[in-house]
Amino acid sequence: MTAASGSTLPQPPARLPDRPGARIAVVGAGPVGVGLVERLLANAPVLAPGRALEIVLVDPFPPGAGRVWRTGQSPLMRMNSPARDVTLFPDESVECAGPVRPGPALDAWAAATAAGELPPVADERLRDDVPPVGPRSFAPRRLQGAYLTWFLHQLAGQAPPGVRVFAHAGRATALERRADGRQLIRTADGAGLPADAVVLALGHVDARPSGRDAELAAFAAENGLLHLPPGYAADLDLSAVPAGADVVVRGLGLAFFDFM
Structure with a gap:
């Protein structure tokens, strides 16, 4: 059987299956x-x-x-x-x-x-x-x-x-x-x-800023700067970055290229 790639899985019934299910x-x-x-x-x-x-x-x-x-x-x-x-x-x-x-x-x-x-x-x-x-x-x-x-x-x-x-x-x-x-x-x-x-089976999950990230967030707040915590680039709002602004990105892995 070849399933259509755009079909959707059904929602589960409200009740559990009767035992021995x-x-x-x-x-x-x-x-x-x-x-x-x-x-x-x-x-x-x-x-x-x-x-x-x-x-x-x-x-x-x-x-x-x-x-x-x-x-x-x-x-x-x-x-x-x-x-x-x-x-x-x-x-x-x-x-x-x-x-x-x-x-x-x-x-x-x-x-x-x-x-x-x-x-x-x-x-x-x-x-x-x-x-x-x-x-x-x-x-x-x-x-x-x-x-x-x-x-x-x-x-x-x-x-x-x-x-x-x-x-x-x-x-x-x-x-x-x-x-x-x-x-x-x-x-x-x-x-x-x-x-x-x-x-x-949660995979990568979001986390509250801690350690160095929390310090950077506090410094940015005190000095009127923008700080974005680590996260998936596709989910972060970059519209607050002014045009022509100098930006520092910590890390040179795949996420760096996502942001760039």
């Missing part, structure tokens, strides 16, 4: 969470033989792409790995539990998509990103997001009988243990999502 919630729907879903589906016949299983991804950002790889960002934001090295499909070189299910890396997926062998990416703004991608290309991050979205829908479309994959579009704010021993995820929209097991 089970629900696993994965908080974080970027590559870490989606990679976990791949292994859960590959091992479902062994982990839950004869049982109905729901896997729910919880994330305010689109499932698959997540925050860092979301498709709405600028094409100037590039990956730092060649397209031939980027994949979530395990092959014989991977030591893992359960069967391996190889598939195309980012470059092969882009080639097959450009040739019409796979469905086109749903977002027309990304279609011009596809043909130039080759094995050594440093592709736009938003194209990686389209690839991850396609990967996730491939997984969901090939789930074993009795196993379903859902997505809850919300930010998890708390995790509680219920009286019956199950977990309850609280989300910013006020929803309560019960689950038998919860996995936190």
